[in-house]
Amino acid sequence: MMIQRYNVDQQGVGQFDGGKITEQKPIGFPGEGSEVKRVGPLFYWAWAKAEHEGYIPLHPHQGFEIITYVISGKAEHGDSLGTRSIVGPGGLQVMQTGSGVSHEEGFVGSDMQGFQIWFEPHLREALRRKPTYQQFEHEEFHQIDFHDGVHVKEILGDDSPVALETDVHMWDIHINHPFIYHQQIGKGRSVSILVLEGRGRINETSYEAKEFFVIEANELEEMNIQAEAETRLIVIEVPTTVNYPLYRK
Structure with missing residues (x-):
């Protein structure tokens, strides 16, 4: 990873x-x-x-x-x-x-x-x-409210009411107190994370508010978000590569 x-x-x-x-x-x-x-x-x-x-x-x-x-x-x-x-x-x-x-x-x-x-x-x-x-x-939107103060809202994906042509999953994750949130990343997938608020670690990498992260998985891997303070994240997962030509900026 x-x-x-x-x-x-x-x-x-x-x-x-x-x-x-x-x-x-x-x-x-x-x-x-x-x-x-x-x-x-x-x-x-x-x-x-x-x-x-x-x-x-x-x-x-x-x-x-x-x-x-x-x-x-x-x-x-x-x-x-x-x-x-x-x-x-x-x-x-x-x-x-x-x-x-x-x-x-x-x-x-x-x-x-x-x-x-x-x-x-x-x-x-x-x-x-x-x-x-x-x-x-x-x-x-489908939202999972865990008993320990973690709220995960699925904005785009399998349980979302939104149907896009692009292969994409998106979550709004709110962690109310110190907690470790686990999410798997599939082989050949990339995850982008924008930290709205909070501080903690993503695996072994620290994060603070307003920072942005890009994670690439070569195998099926686990992402661990360890919140040290109230944290809110927007998480987007897409394929790292696609089988069609992409626009050149």
């Missing part, structure tokens, strides 16, 4: 609406400062924050599968399909952009936090599909 650790200075930054929206980018575009450019089909990951409110005007997308996951505050969405929607904490917006769609976004506080994450399906096939938009509320 190979674990790579990236502190805040090794991640990218961005902003919109005159700085009303700021972004920390564990996975960014060239020139944004992110050392990680992709992990398999995980193509882009931005942690957006808005103290009050900020807006991004109408702009186009094609091919990629794009999710917006809300931590606090709310995300507003409008698109050329005629959609107008708002989701609050724990909610998810999903765009399968297919042959092309334009959308606009609002990030509304107070103290809004959320993620926009792009996944790359087989683009040649995706471009032949009609674009779609779906919205899911927090209560629609």
